[in-house]
Amino acid sequence: MRLTDDEKAILAGEAGPARQWAIRHQMAVGQFFDAPDFVPVGQAHIMADTESLGEAGVAWLEELAALRAPERRVRVPTITDPRGLDPGSYKRLRQTDAMAAIEARAIAAFEALGVLMTNTCINYQTVLPPVRGEHLAMGDTGVVIYSNSVQGARSNFEGGPSALAAGLTGRTPRYGYHLDGHRVGTRHFQVRQRPRDLADWGALGGIVGKATNSYWEVPVVGGVESWVEGPPNSDELKHFGAALASFGSVAMFHMPGVTPEAPTPADAFAGRPAPQAVSIGAGDFEAFYAGYAAAGDKVDVVVFAAPQLSLIEMQQLAGLIDGRHIHPETSLVVTTSPEIKFAADRMGLTARIETAGGIVAAGVCFYQSYAREMAEANGWQRLLTNSAKLVNIIAGYGYKPTLASMERCIDSAVAGKIV
Amino acid sequence: MPIVLKCHRGLGPAVTGTALVAQDNFSARYDLDRLKGTFSRPAHKLCGQSYVGRILVLQTAKGGVASAWMLREMAARGLAPKAIVFDRTNTILAQGAAFAEVAIVDRFEAGDPTTLIRTGDEVRIEPDAGLVTILNRD
Numbered sequence: 001m002r003l004t005d006d007e008k009a010i011l012a013g014e015a016g017p018a019r020q021w022a023i024r025h026q027m028a029v030g031q032f033f034d035a036p037d038f039v040p041v042g043q044a045h046i047m048a049d050t051e052s053l054g055e056a057g058v059a060w061l062e063e064l065a066a067l068r069a070p071e072r073r074v075r076v077p078t079i080t081d082p083r084g085l086d087p088g089s090y091k092r093l094r095q096t097d098a099m100a101a102i103e104a105r106a107i108a109a110f111e112a113l114g115v116l117m118t119n120t121c122i123n124y125q126t127v128l129p130p131v132r133g134e135h136l137a138m139g140d141t142g143v144v145i146y147s148n149s150v151q152g153a154r155s156n157f158e159g160g161p162s163a164l165a166a167g168l169t170g171r172t173p174r175y176g177y178h179l180d181g182h183r184v185g186t187r188h189f190q191v192r193q194r195p196r197d198l199a200d201w202g203a204l205g206g207i208v209g210k211a212t213n214s215y216w217e218v219p220v221v222g223g224v225e226s227w228v229e230g231p232p233n234s235d236e237l238k239h240f241g242a243a244l245a246s247f248g249s250v251a252m253f254h255m256p257g258v259t260p261e262a263p264t265p266a267d268a269f270a271g272r273p274a275p276q277a278v279s280i281g282a283g284d285f286e287a288f289y290a291g292y293a294a295a296g297d298k299v300d301v302v303v304f305a306a307p308q309l310s311l312i313e314m315q316q317l318a319g320l321i322d323g324r325h326i327h328p329e330t331s332l333v334v335t336t337s338p339e340i341k342f343a344a345d346r347m348g349l350t351a352r353i354e355t356a357g358g359i360v361a362a363g364v365c366f367y368q369s370y371a372r373e374m375a376e377a378n379g380w381q382r383l384l385t386n387s388a389k390l391v392n393i394i395a396g397y398g399y400k401p402t403l404a405s406m407e408r409c410i411d412s413a414v415a416g417k418i419v
Numbered sequence: 420m421p422i423v424l425k426c427h428r429g430l431g432p433a434v435t436g437t438a439l440v441a442q443d444n445f446s447a448r449y450d451l452d453r454l455k456g457t458f459s460r461p462a463h464k465l466c467g468q469s470y471v472g473r474i475l476v477l478q479t480a481k482g483g484v485a486s487a488w489m490l491r492e493m494a495a496r497g498l499a500p501k502a503i504v505f506d507r508t509n510t511i512l513a514q515g516a517a518f519a520e521v522a523i524v525d526r527f528e529a530g531d532p533t534t535l536i537r538t539g540d541e542v543r544i545e546p547d548a549g550l551v552t553i554l555n556r557d
C-alpha cells in the first residue's frame with residue numbers, strides 16, 4: 001500500500017504502540033483486499049459488546065487504556081454500538097453481576113481511549129447522521145448498509161478491532177464500498193406489493209438478502225417509486241436494511257427514486273444493462289412468514305429490538321399497549337438507545353410500556369446481550385418479534401423465533417400465546 | 420502429486436490440518452456454540468460438529484460484526500479453527516482473522532473450494548503464497 005509520511009511515522013511507532021498496532025492491522029486487511037492506500041474517515045463506530053469481547057478482548061483493551069493519554073486517544077469521533085448489558089435493567093433480565101463487572105471494565109477502557117459511549121445501532125438517526133460521500137469506519141451491519149445506501153456515505157463492515165484501529169489512525173484502507181466500482185448495482189428485484197408495516201419491510205430485506213447472499217453484490221430494488229403512498233420512511237428503511245445485511249451479508253442497496261446514488265434505475269446500474277428483475281410479490285412474503293410460523297404456541301418472550309427503536313417506534317408501541325397487561329407467563333423486552341430512552345422517559349412513553357408489564361432497556365439490542373444466558377435464566381424459548389433480523393440470528397442462541405407485526409406481537413404478549 | 424490450488428494472497432501463518440467442509444456459510448456469533456466449540460444453529464449443515472483445530476472450508480462469511488472479536492477470544496481459549504478457507508469472505512472475517520492471527524484465504528482460481536476440498540482431507544494452507552495443497556489426494 002502507498003503510505004503518506006504521517007502513515008509511515010505511525011508504522012515506525014512514532015505515534016506510540018496503539019497506533020502502530022492499528023496501522024499494522026489495517027495494512028494486513030488492506031493488502032488482503034488489494035487496497036491501494038488509506039482514506040481519512042469522519043467517524044468510527046465500534047461494535048464491542050462484552051459477550052463477543054470476552055475476557056481476552058477486555059484485557060487487550062485495558063492494555064491500550066494503560067498507555068499515556070497522547071498515545072491512546074482516538075483521532076476522530078469514535079462511538080459505540082449497543083453494549084452487553086444495561087445497568088438499569090440487567091437484574092430484571094436475570095443477567096449476572098459478573099456480566100456487569102466485565103461490562104464496567106470494558107467501558108472504563110473505552111473511555112480512557114476517548115471513545116464516546118453512545119451504545120447505539122441507530123446512530124444514523126440519533127447521533128451524527130452520515131452525509132453523502134463521507135468516508136466512515138462503521139461497525140454494525142445495519143449501520144453500514146443504511147449509511148451507504150440511504151445516506152450515500154462510504155463504509156465497509158468494520159469489525160470492532162478494525163473500527164477502533166480507524167479511530168486511532170483516523171483513516172481506513174480504501175477498498176470495497178469506499179470505491180465507486182463496488183457501488184454499482186449487480187442484482188435486480190422488482191417489488192409488486194408495498195410492505196404494510198416494519199415487519200414486512202424486514203421480510204422484504206430477508207427475501208432480497210437470501211437471494212443476494214454476498215457482501216460483494218449490490219441489489220437494486222425497484223417498484224418503490226410508483227407507490228402512491230410515497231417512499232418508505234427512515235424506520236422502514238432501517239428494518240429493510242438491517243434484515244438485508246443480516247440475511248445476505250449485504251452492505252449496500254439502491255432503491256431508484258429513493259436512495260441518493262440512484263435517482264433512476266439507469267443510475268443504479270451506472271448505465272450498464274440492468275439484469276432481468278426478480279419479481280417479489282404477496283406469495284414471497286407469505287412464504288417468508290410461514291418459515292417462522294407457530295400460531296397457537298405459548299410465547300415466552302416478545303422482543304422489540306434489532307435495530308433499537310426510534311422515538312417514533314416507542315410511541316407506536318406505547319399506543320398499542322396502553323391500558324393492557326402483558327400475560328404473567330410472557331416477558332416483553334424493548335430496547336432503544338440511551339438518548340431515545342431519556343426522551344421516552346421524559347415524554348412518558350417508558351412509563352406507559354412498563355406499566356403494562358414491559359421492560360425498556362437502554363444501550364443494548366437483545367441479541368448482543370448474553371441472549372443464550374438470558375434464555376436459560378428466564379426459561380425462554382419461543383420468541384416473538386417484529387424484527388426480521390432478529391428471527392434470522394436468534395435461533396443460534398437456542399430460541400424458536402416467530403415474526404409478526406408490532407400489533408400482533410402486542411396482542412400475543414397480552415394473550416400469552418401467538419395469535 | 421498432491422493437488423495444489425491457487426488463491427488470492429491471504430492472512431496469517433502457514434498451517435496444516437484436517438478439513439471440515441460444507442456448502443454453507445459462517446458467522447461466529449450466529450452459527451456456533453463457542454463454549455463447546457461446535458456449530459449450533461440448527462439450520463447449519465455442520466450443526467453438532469466440532470470445528471476446533473480444523474481447517475474450515477465454507478462459502479462465505481455472513482452478517483455479524485462480532486466475529487471480528489470472537490475469533491481471537493476463541494483462539495485464547497484454545498477453541499478456534501486452525502484456518503478458515505472461503506470461496507469469498509466478507510470484510511469481517513478477514514479483519515477478525517488478522518486480529519486473531521488465524522490463517523484465512525479466499526478467491527480460488529479453480530472456483531468454489533467447498534467443491535474442491537472434502538471433509539477429512541489433509542490440507543496445507545500457505546496464506547502469503549496464496550496456495551492451498553490437498554496432501555492426501557492426487
